[in-house]
Amino acid sequence: MKLLAPTLAALAALPLASAFHKGFNVAAQRPDGSCKNQADWEKNFNVIKGLPGGFKDVRVYASSDCGTLAQAVPAALNTGIQLLVGVWTENNDHYNAEKAALLAAAKKYGVKWISAISVGSEDLYRGDTNAQTLANQIYDVRGMMTTVGGKGIWVGHVDTWTAWVNDANAAVIKACDFIGFDGYPYFQNAAIGNAKSVFQQSVDATKAAIQRHKPGTPLWITETGWPVAGPNYGAAVPSKANAQTYWKQVICPLFPSYATYAYTLRDYYAAPAGPSFGVVDYYFKPLFNLAC
Template identity: 35%
Template structure:
């Protein structure tokens, strides 16, 4: 066997191991709905509720963060979610804010400070790191049209990924798989291939709710999801695909044919979560607790962190979305797709959570809130919707981050 063939095979085996476990978790930004900072006790409450949800189809013992930096910190103070995760044995998908900055050094420093303090107790919980969240969406034609804020191009992200790997080379995190999170339509755009080549896994934010003009009624949501997910899988050259944001709002405006109700949230949970994702694909649902005040669409599956959700989480024995039917679904996945709010929250341009940064048709997502010192501001949750929609309330975390940079303010939303 030639050396090149051996290395290619080894790389494939390594990549396949990235998704060896189908993690179950939620997205979580670093601020609350009133924009105040989250502290350890707030995350402990979230993680405890997540692990004890009534009738859940598995244990939701993982969290996706949007930053390593504690909200409103003027230095690289580690986010207190780390301590809460250690206390509750919650796995961590790290988030590194990469928009509106020319360096991720504050993010790296915050994590290094946390590791110095907690050591193996922390590093053993880290399952991956996402360098950026919907940055490519924000600089896309759709993102610019939706005024989604400052983003980052593929060359910038590849540089940041290299900076991250260099910083943790030879450490306990050296082999932690690196990814990037963005809206599904971004991944089928060939100009972003350098990012695909640079990562171990691809994170997709996908919100059929925001797929206006594509038959986005709730009955069609499973087909819309499948088409976009399959398009991503077909574009990333065998890299594992993680679903980093998805969900359906229980309250909010009617988005084309999509209605926001708790009944529809349950349908989406069953037809996308139960049928397609849970136990099969690393999944971070949007969301356990609402925290983006700028997004009128609310996605939380619980109220006040009750372990009894708004709807029954039990997975049904049969589903209404069938593989054969998906071939004739009303909509098709296109490069202009939609995304959900981001975060911290994300539609095909973004994500459904306010795109935490969440976001539209492909929209963005919304909830990453965390302040950092240095040259960038980590947004709290932003309110952009994905699925090719326009930004919710016209405000995204990225946009706010860009504005704060311009005026020299480094506090979060």
């Protein structure tokens, strides 16, 4: 599968950032649902650094929830991990708490631990907001970061590819420094043998939407994976073998061309209640071969 990176001219037109980050989505909760402390985050980060492939990046979903940044930032600094930071936008009180937590972390620790900031996650897919409101929040957070030495940090949004191809959401694309793409052939009822082409079609459709509304904006793969366990979804069958195939055929080819965050390091969902996408088990042992 040949995937094209953003052009050098397009990258030069945007704030400086590392070209291709490589890591995992990591939740702020332990498997029992309690909140991680700094030691838990350090354990997660050291596990990631110990996996084959040179992973040094993590996407966190929130800033204030579960004390995410208060606990994860010092852990990231101690382990050399960079964070793609999430800022939830669900309601004004939550949004303001998230901004306050991000601002506090930046004032205390500086900003070198930040790879980028995602304002919202799948808000458009869920219908929780409208495009102009979300765009205004992206501008708001970008402006806030300039007050703490964060000018040049990329601020964007993460959503499903189906939200990005909807032209009603063009205002969000125009507001973003990067487009965070979530795509799961599993949830598109794809058999593992078709997963590669289904994923590529969704990437191509998203890139076409970017081209329509803000050409040159980098596409980041912020969530993708295949479950190791759980219910079938149409022709999609969870298994370690299929997760291994998806890793080799879809995820590995992404790393040289896109900032990529696989979903997920360790899943706290227990099959059959829900699909489990974790690449390591409860004891942090890899469930399949992660070498590319």
